[in-house]
Amino acid sequence: MTELEDIRQGVLRFRKKVFPIRRAIYAELAHHQDPQVLFITCIDSRVDPAELCDADPGDMFAERTPGNLVPIYSENRSGISASLEYAVTALKVTDIIICGHSDCGALKALLTPEKLEALPAVERWLHYADEAIDAVNTLYPNAPPAEKLHHLCQQNVIAQLAHMQTHPCIQRRLEEGNLRLHGWVYEIHTGEVHRYDPETKAFALWPD
Secondary structure, eight states: OOOHHHHHHHHHHIIIIIHHHTHHHHHHHTTOOOOSEEEEEEOOTTOOHHHHHTOOTTSEEEEEEGGGOOOOOOSSOOHHHHHHHIIIIISOOSEEEEEEETTOHHHHHHHSGGGGTTOHHHHHHGGGGHHHHHHHHHHOTTOOHHHHHHHHHHHHHHHHHHHHTTSHHHHHHHHHTOOEEEEEEEETTTTEEEEEETTTTEEEEEOO
């Protein structure tokens, strides 16, 4: 388990070994960023967007939320709304990826809601996945727990893609035809990514 001393040593290694190798990249990024991708994923410590995509600093604008949830747009203040708006309006990203993952603790909690009794803030947040759990309970009512969680990870990505499209900034860019939305599920135990195809309404290994 990583402790604070491990973090301290990691910062030292970055300063002494990693940064000098990438000094030119950081010099270029010091006063400007120009990412083309907004990557939305879970806060789970096992999911590292940059490592998964083999991306360099500055390549992706990242947002992380429990369960990779995106609230439906409202006039209330929302950090997610601000991130979306900044990414698509100020940074002009061309692609948005919502990436779920296997063994998601937030989604596990939806399948065992009694575990949320001591986590009221988490319980309220997870209501943004209500459509996903409803879909799974309708489509796979008798599936064993592991299979049900697998389907829930996928249905949740589909639901959050729909939520994202309720935001005016997203709607505007989609109408202009210069924004693409992508739904992924990352399998931690295999390293595979499965991408959602809205035409076939199914997930498939990507890239194949």
